[in-house]
Amino acid sequence: MRWGAGSVSGDMTRTAVLALLARRGPLSRAQIAERLELSPATITASTRRLLTEGLLVEEDPRPSVAGRPSIPLALVPASAHAIGIQVAGEHVSGVIARLDAQVVHGFRRDFDPAAPDAIRTLTTLIRAEVDEAERDRLPISGVGVAVPGIVEPETGTLRMSVRLGWTGTPLAARLRKALGVPVFVDNDISAITAAERLYGPGADDADFLLVAIGQGIGLGMVLDGAPYRGAAGAAGEFGHLPILPDGPLCVCGNRGCLETQVSTEALLRDARAAGILTAESGLADLDAAAARDDQQAVSLLNRAGELLGRALAGAINLLGPQTVVVMGEITALWLHLSEPFHHALAMHLLPAGRETRIDVRAWDEELIAASAARIVLGAPLAAPRQKG
Structure with a gap:
């Protein structure tokens, strides 16, 4: 399992071990070393610290085909x-x-977000969650905040x-100072990609790409095992790929x-401009119009699928x-969208x-906030250069 050149060392080993056990369940030290392609000595040292911190526990030994019984390690x-916090245009x-x-x-x-005291309001909302967690005696490692931008x-x-x-x-610095806990801030699509x-x-x-299409269009990239954000964090603005000179x-x-198409x-x-929908109509109404073979709706979606397929083919190439x-x-x-998309992609x-492989997944409204929490659990891969 590649994690990017030089990235699996120190704290990154810790992150890789914890994430692997979260996905796969209890594994022996030898199994962890094999799956992460790290030396047994490195895994022994890392897991010893995690056991001391109470993040891992040893389970009962399991018989092995040859040699000593293996001792599985499990998360606590x-x-x-x-x-994890998602900040959107109309809600948190x-x-x-x-x-x-x-x-x-x-x-x-x-x-x-346009209110004069918006960041103070955001801080108050997060503070309430931190306080509630403390009342419930939940050990909090930090706060992850995902934003569009x-x-x-x-x-x-x-x-x-x-x-x-x-x-x-300076969102991370302001929240960190106000909350008194580690805070990591990331672009929303980058957070999903790291998670x-x-x-x-x-x-x-x-090596994979993650394309998220809603009000905007973002592209997350994992290249040679590590998320790629660009020198200034500006990579992945797929929605701003220019496709029409006079659009x-x-x-x-x-x-x-x-994004305009x-x-x-x-x-x-x-x-709405074509009269297919009213001002109050939404995506479900557009889906219904295409399902009843409204030719204007079908044509609109065919064109969108074709443009998306063509643009994504360029990114794959x-x-x-x-x-x-x-x-x-x-x-x-x-x-x-599927048929025109796949046709244009193949062309x-x-x-x-x-x-x-193209993997299309139904949207989960909780995904961005959950991913923001996971960038805390997954630091330093998810937020490698922020100090929290």
Whole structure:
């Protein structure tokens, strides 16, 4: 299992061991060393510390075919917890997750990021969760915050968020000072991608892409085993790939971005303009219109699927991933997007890219907040340059 050149050392070994046991259940030291492709001595030293900290426990010995019985090591799920927060344009949602990445509590609150005291309000919401965890005697390792926008990997500063209207906000530093606990801030799609690498079905893939399509379009990348964020945290703005020279104005200020054609916001805008939907209608209504063979709805979704397939073929040709995960609110329409998407993808892929697996997953509204919690449990892979 590759984890990126030089990345599995020190604290990264600790992260890799904990994530492996969360996914696979109890394993012996030899099995852990084999699956992580690390030396038995390295695993023995790392697991000794984890046992001392109470994060792992030895189970009863199991007979082995040859030699001494093996002693499985298991997580102690309740020994550590993390709070995960998603900040969106209209709400804040949050979870508390255990060491095994399982969510044990969730909440959702209305939120206005444009309000003058928005960050103070956010701090108050998170403080209430920290206080409740302390009352319940839950050991909290830290807080992860996922935001739409460009986040500096080193500092957790939100450089720019069109959706929130925040620019140059030292979010991690402000929350850390106010809350008095470790805080990690990341882009929302980067958080999902790091959590996938640690705990998800993509954990065994050293190279994969994750495309999330909702109001915006983001691309998470794991290359040679490690998440890739770019020098300034700006990698993955797939939605701002220019595809139409004279297309509609995008929220980023440019024209003709992929997001202006394929995001759920764009599809609803175009469907309403064409008279397919009313102002109050949503994605379910667009799905229903296509299902009853409304030709305007079918044509709109065919075009969106074709554009997405063509754009993603370019990303696959460029990066050569083993797998591409497609998720987000767009998957509610996938029945109508699938055929034009796969046709365009096949038409534009190089022969070497045709073995790439496409994994389309139904959207989970809790996923971003849960992933934010997992970047705390999964530091330093998920937030390697933030100090918490």
